[in-house]
Amino acid sequence: MSDKKIRNMAEFAIACGISRPxxxxxxxxxxxIKPSSxxxxxxxxxxxxxxxxxYAVNQNRQMTKxxxxxxxxxxxxxxxxxVRFIERLFIDTGYSPSLFSSHGEQKLEMEILDSLRAMKPxxxxxxxxxxxxxxxxxxAFCSNVPTVLFDSNLEGIGEAFIGSDxxxxxxxxxxxxxxxxxxxxxxxxxxxxxxxxxxxxxAYLSIMHDLDFEPHVVSLDGTGWGFEEIGHQGGIxxxxxKSLPTxxxxxxxxxxxxxFLAACYERGVRVGRDESDDLRVASxxxxxxxxxxxxxxxxxxxxxxxxxxxAVETLFRLIECGGRFEQREEKLFPAKLILRESA
Amino acid sequence: MSDKKIRNMAEFAIACGISRPxxxxxxxxxxxIKPSSxxxxxxxxxxxxxxxxxYAVNQNRQMTKxxxxxxxxxxxxxxxxxVRFIERLFIDTGYSPSLFSSHGEQKLEMEILDSLRAMKPxxxxxxxxxxxxxxxxxxAFCSNVPTVLFDSNLEGIGEAFIGSDxxxxxxxxxxxxxxxxxxxxxxxxxxxxxxxxxxxxxAYLSIMHDLDFEPHVVSLDGTGWGFEEIGHQGGIxxxxxKSLPTxxxxxxxxxxxxxFLAACYERGVRVGRDESDDLRVASxxxxxxxxxxxxxxxxxxxxxxxxxxxAVETLFRLIECGGRFEQREEKLFPAKLILRESA
DNA sequence: TAAATTTTTTTACGCGTGTAAAAAAACCCT
DNA sequence: AGGGTTTTTTTACACGCGTAAAAAAATTTA
Numbered sequence: 001m002s003d004k005k006i007r008n009m010a011e012f013a014i015a016c017g018i019s020r021p022x023x024x025x026x027x028x029x030x031x032x033i034k035p036s037s038x039x040x041x042x043x044x045x046x047x048x049x050x051x052x053x054x055y056a057v058n059q060n061r062q063m064t065k066x067x068x069x070x071x072x073x074x075x076x077x078x079x080x081x082x083v084r085f086i087e088r089l090f091i092d093t094g095y096s097p098s099l100f101s102s103h104g105e106q107k108l109e110m111e112i113l114d115s116l117r118a119m120k121p122x123x124x125x126x127x128x129x130x131x132x133x134x135x136x137x138x139x140a141f142c143s144n145v146p147t148v149l150f151d152s153n154l155e156g157i158g159e160a161f162i163g164s165d166x167x168x169x170x171x172x173x174x175x176x177x178x179x180x181x182x183x184x185x186x187x188x189x190x191x192x193x194x195x196x197x198x199x200x201x202x203a204y205l206s207i208m209h210d211l212d213f214e215p216h217v218v219s220l221d222g223t224g225w226g227f228e229e230i231g232h233q234g235g236i237x238x239x240x241x242k243s244l245p246t247x248x249x250x251x252x253x254x255x256x257x258x259x260f261l262a263a264c265y266e267r268g269v270r271v272g273r274d275e276s277d278d279l280r281v282a283s284x285x286x287x288x289x290x291x292x293x294x295x296x297x298x299x300x301x302x303x304x305x306x307x308x309x310x311a312v313e314t315l316f317r318l319i320e321c322g323g324r325f326e327q328r329e330e331k332l333f334p335a336k337l338i339l340r341e342s343a
Numbered sequence: 344m345s346d347k348k349i350r351n352m353a354e355f356a357i358a359c360g361i362s363r364p365x366x367x368x369x370x371x372x373x374x375x376i377k378p379s380s381x382x383x384x385x386x387x388x389x390x391x392x393x394x395x396x397x398y399a400v401n402q403n404r405q406m407t408k409x410x411x412x413x414x415x416x417x418x419x420x421x422x423x424x425x426v427r428f429i430e431r432l433f434i435d436t437g438y439s440p441s442l443f444s445s446h447g448e449q450k451l452e453m454e455i456l457d458s459l460r461a462m463k464p465x466x467x468x469x470x471x472x473x474x475x476x477x478x479x480x481x482x483a484f485c486s487n488v489p490t491v492l493f494d495s496n497l498e499g500i501g502e503a504f505i506g507s508d509x510x511x512x513x514x515x516x517x518x519x520x521x522x523x524x525x526x527x528x529x530x531x532x533x534x535x536x537x538x539x540x541x542x543x544x545x546a547y548l549s550i551m552h553d554l555d556f557e558p559h560v561v562s563l564d565g566t567g568w569g570f571e572e573i574g575h576q577g578g579i580x581x582x583x584x585k586s587l588p589t590x591x592x593x594x595x596x597x598x599x600x601x602x603f604l605a606a607c608y609e610r611g612v613r614v615g616r617d618e619s620d621d622l623r624v625a626s627x628x629x630x631x632x633x634x635x636x637x638x639x640x641x642x643x644x645x646x647x648x649x650x651x652x653x654a655v656e657t658l659f660r661l662i663e664c665g666g667r668f669e670q671r672e673e674k675l676f677p678a679k680l681i682l683r684e685s686a
Numbered sequence: 687t688a689a690a691t692t693t694t695t696t697t698a699c700g701c702g703t704g705t706a707a708a709a710a711a712a713c714c715c716t
Numbered sequence: 717a718g719g720g721t722t723t724t725t726t727t728a729c730a731c732g733c734g735t736a737a738a739a740a741a742a743t744t745t746a
Contacts, residue, residue: 007732008731008732008733009732009733010732010733018694018695019694019695019696020695020733021694021695021696021734021735021736022693022694022695024733024734024735025694027733028734033693033694034692034693034694034742034743037693037694051457051460051461052732052733053402053461053731053732053733054398054461054462055397055398055399055401055402055463055731055732055733056398056402056701056731056732056733056734057732057733057734058398058733059396059398059399059402059701059702059703059731059732059733059734060700060701060702060732060733060734060735061733061734074417074423074426074427075420075423075424075427075631076423077418077420077423080417080418080419080420080423080444081418083417083444084417084418084444084446087444087446088446091454096458098441099442099443099444100442101423101426101427101430101442103427103430103431111434114394115439117394118394118396118397119397120398228632228634228635229634232634232635258632258635259635261635261637262634262635262636262637262639265637265638266638266639266684288418289571289601289632291571291572291575291605292571292575292601292602292604292605293605293637294604294605294608294609294636294637295608295609296605296609341609350702351701351702351703352702352703353702353703361724361725362724362725362726363703363725364704364705364724364725364726365723365724365725367703367704367705368724370703371704376723376724377712377713377722377723377724380723380724395702395703396701396702396703398701398702398703399701399702399703399704399731400702400703400704401703402701402702402703402704402731402732402733403702403703403704403705403730403731403732404703404704
């Protein structure tokens with residue numbers, strides 16, 4: 001490594017013995033120049049640690065190589081896990097992902113979209129807050145920046161949506177619980193942040209109706225992203241009042257179930273599929289921690305990898321199309337039942 | 344909102360009826376210009392939605408307003424929670440934080456440092472991977488970019504370190520467990536990713552020695568960032584073999600404890616501080632989920648807020664000093680004991 | 687070997703903003 | 717009102733790279 005500092009592309013070009021425009025071509029596409037020139041450049045790259053100034057590069061590009069990834073709440077391991085896959089996929093294809101979390105706040109989500117606009121990204125993968133999102137602002141954003149929504153659908157907004165097939169999640173768990181015991185009641189939050197929750201309730205009601213069972217929806221008070229706490233406090237109350245309508249509970253998501261299981265434990269309610277147990281509890285999402293609840297949680301798995309892959313692939317297609325699909329795409333991934341000890 | 348599109352600062356200057364350099368001054372410091380000019384600009388800002396091109400802005404600045412935040416593993420809610428505080432603090436002071444996760448991989452950590460170098464940040468807050476970090480590379484990075492380490496200390500690297508006082512964590516929990524029962528054994532991973540784990544073991548040994556108790560360190564096999572799984576599998580094995588040296592267990596961190604508690608539950612081992620219970624389990628970190636374990640986890644709390652604040656404040660000081668402190672700073676925050684049901 | 691083709695070089699301008707220096711204008715105080 | 721001070725305007729260049737056009741060189745093909 002030579003200690004002579006390279007300040008810009010012109011200096012690096014001299015160090016290579018090659019003209020600057022060719023160097024520029026190389027950095028935009030290494031295969032677009034003659035192999036012998038390319039070899040010279042790569043040899044020089046070993047001697048000096050030159051990298052093009054990203055700000056100067058992006059200033060002249062109509063479109064950068066930046067990708068925005070926005071999630072509603074990064075402290076939720078579900079999203080953290082998702083992001084892990086997505087980031088890797090973008091990096092491997094030469095893009096620079098920038099990660100943002102709305103931390104459950106509408107204002108922050110708006111600020112993030114503002115910053116994103118300023119960085120002229122090639123595309124954005126957005127998991128919106130949902131109910132509390134500023135729908136109009138997001139719609140305006142999507143019309144300026146190629147955007148694919150994921151996890152949480154805002155009807156008609158963005159060029160595509162990739163998410164999970166909530167109906168499949170519910171039907172598989174309800175079917176299993178019913179077959180091996182009794183039809184479940186449905187435990188949810190009264191004011192869910194995320195539209196999936198509403199879809200799941202609707203799916204529950206429709207499936208119970210189709211099976212000719214009486215549905216029981218139990219809605220817990222509480223707002224925000226502290227789902228475990230809501231499940232916990234609600235669970236304590238339900239168990240104290242003995243007001244659960246059935247001995248089988250399907251929770252709207254794993255985080256709620258984690259709180260609910262904690263409440264069961266505290267109240268001495270035995271959860272499991274054994275005859276001697278008091279309650280069966282199942283849930284949805286296959287949250288990274290659901291293997292470590294007590295008892296371990298029977299749940300319906302999101303296929304993190306497939307969803308991530310498809311979201312990334314869709315965004316690439318969208319970018320190649322110039323940011324518009326003929327028709328809004330919607331792809332829902334079905335669930336896979338994960339049998340554990342809780343039901 | 345006028346529909347005339349403003350393309351650059353010159354056009355916006357005309358729209359304001361003010362010269363371009365003054366506009367430039369305004370965006371760099373709104374208070375540096377005459378109030379009447381400022382009012383004109385802000386009025387125009389309401390009519391047009393102009394924002395300076397960040398790439399053009401940063402191209403000429405020796406130092407940007409960007410801040411890098413790097414954590415080793417974002418799917419760990421501990422870091423996700425930390426990041427939440429830190430991001431907010433930077434945004435509120437007019438900086439643009441960029442968030443990166445090394446996802447437990449040395450290669451990724453290196454790539455992140457490369458990207459960071461390219462974005463010429465004003466400063467970086469780095470929680471390194473620890474043992475598997477490329478120490479030399481990080482040291483080189485720190486000598487180019489004002490960097491404050493947090494959570495995980497690499498001796499002598501970076502201008503400052505902010506973390507937790509592992510000795511305080513251990514002494515408080517050991518003291519409590521001893522006073523209310525018996526001295527604990529120490530459950531840890533054999534090859535911890537994070538240097539805190541080693542500090543904690545050392546603290547345990549030294550404290551037990553001072554108290555004249557025989558120390559028992561139980562090391563679990565397994566590598567990587569799946570701490571819960573390691574605690575779970577190790578726990579199953581320990582309980583099967585009945586090889587736990589004491590009936591009181593202090594886990595090296597909460598995630599390990601979460602796995603261990605799951606193992607206890609599976610094996611029918613009752614955990615709690617009641618006389619009828621088989622085992623007492625305490626841990627360290629006050630992980631966001633430790634309130635929802637079964638039983639809820641007695642632990643020593645990190646003061647997320649104080650650590651975050653101090654880290655951010657230290658980085659600002661470092662930036663103002665031009666990136667060098669006279670002497671490397673080290674600030675450790677003590678723990679607060681959180682009594683719950685597990686011990 | 688000459689002609690045709692591809693690749694590289696040369697030259698030159700543009701991107702949008704920071705910023706320095708000098709001139710002009712606005713403001714403040716007596 | 718006049719002089720001094722502060723602020724703004726004018727003018728001009730710089731930053732580092734993309735890229736277009738024309739010329740030159742290298743390579744391939746006939």
